[in-house]
Amino acid sequence: DDNSPNHLELKSTWLTRTKFFKDMCNKAFDMIDTDDSGDVDEKELYSGLLLIHLKLGTVCGQAACRPLGRERCHKVFVDFDETNKGVLNRQEFKNVMMLLFSNVLFRVLVQWAMTLIIVPLVANAILEWIYDIIEFCYLCIVNADEYSSLANTIELSVEAVGRFFWSLLPATLIYLLQEVVNAWNAVPDSVWNAVPLGLISTGLAITVVPWIIEQVDEFFRFLSDRGSQDVKAAKMAVVPALEQAASTDTEDKKEQ
Numbered sequence: 562d563d564n565s566p567n568h569l570e571l572k573s574t575w576l577t578r579t580k581f582f583k584d585m586c587n588k589a590f591d592m593i594d595t596d597d598s599g600d601v602d603e604k605e606l607y608s609g610l611l612l613i614h615l616k617l618g619t620v621c622g623q624a625a626c627r628p629l630g631r632e633r634c635h636k637v638f639v640d641f642d643e644t645n646k647g648v649l650n651r652q653e654f655k656n657v658m659m660l661l662f663s664n665v666l667f668r669v670l671v672q673w674a675m676t677l678i679i680v681p682l683v684a685n686a687i688l689e690w691i692y693d694i695i696e697f698c699y700l701c702i703v704n705a706d707e708y709s710s711l712a713n714t715i716e717l718s719v720e721a722v723g724r725f726f727w728s729l730l731p732a733t734l735i736y737l738l739q740e741v742v743n744a745w746n747a748v749p750d751s752v753w754n755a756v757p758l759g760l761i762s763t764g765l766a767i768t769v770v771p772w773i774i775e776q777v778d779e780f781f782r783f784l785s786d787r788g789s790q791d792v793k794a795a796k797m798a799v800v801p802a803l804e805q806a807a808s809t810d811t812e813d814k815k816e817q
Contacts, residue, residue: 582658582662583655585658585662586651586654586655586658587651589609589613589654589658590651590654590655592609592612593605593606593608593609593612593654598648599650599651600646600648600649600650601648601649601654602647602648602649603634603635603638603647606634606637606638606649606654606657607629607631607634607638610628610629610634610661611628613661614626614627614628614665615628617665621665621669622669622672623672624665624668624669624671624672624673624774625665625668625669627668627778629661633782637657637660638657641653641656641657660781660784663781664777664778664781667777667781668774668777668778671773671774671777672770672774675766675769675770675773676766676770680762680765680766680769680770681758681762683765683769684758684761684762684765685758687761688757688758688761691757
């Protein structure tokens with residue numbers, strides 16, 4: 562019967578209906594089912610998901626190699642155990658793989674898009690914004706220096722203080738500072754021009770990209786929880802119907 566709990570399954574996409582995905586699920590199920598029982602218990606599921614994530618990580622990179630934790634794996638196992646037998650059959654395991662595969666695929670796509678497209682664009686926009694602020698401050702200083710006598714006094718005072726402290730430095734330290742300045746000037750300007758963009762991109766890649774990937778995981782946790790609630794609600798709706806049908810059959814037999 563198609564309305565029985567055994568036939569309840571999550572909504573699939575075109576990708577999860579492909580022959581590639583079905584073959585991958587069957588191979589993964591056969592690999593995880595070490596005792597050839599035709600079902601997968603929680604221990605086999607957890608160890609199998611770890612192995613699957615490691616294999617995906619070798620192909621898709623770091624974003625794919627983030628397996629479920631022990632507690633999360635237990636919750637997924639309980640939520641997708643539609644028959645409440647303490648094991649997952651092949652169809653229930655396919656539902657787990659649908660969630661896992663969608664999560665990994667979306668996470669990898671997000672990381673690649675962020676790293677290759679979004680982060681460079683955002684970093685360049687931030688750098689241009691910083692340059693605009695520096696240019697504005699520079700124009701303010703130039704205008705103040707040109708039209709204000711107080712600015713000239715401050716500039717001369719700062720230069721005098723700088724010369725005073727420079728004269729207090731020992732000759733060895735002055736020589737080392739001059740060598741550092743010479744080494745700095747020896748580096749091509751193109752290198753220094755690329756450093757700010759590289760630093761901003763690195764900062765965004767370290768902070769923003771992991772946060773967005775975490776939000777992707779949170780989204781799929783929400784989908785998993787909602788999917789399990791839908792399955793449980795469907796099961797609750799099916800059971801009374803089955804009981805009603807059984808009761809009707811019993812009454813018909815008594816009347817006969």
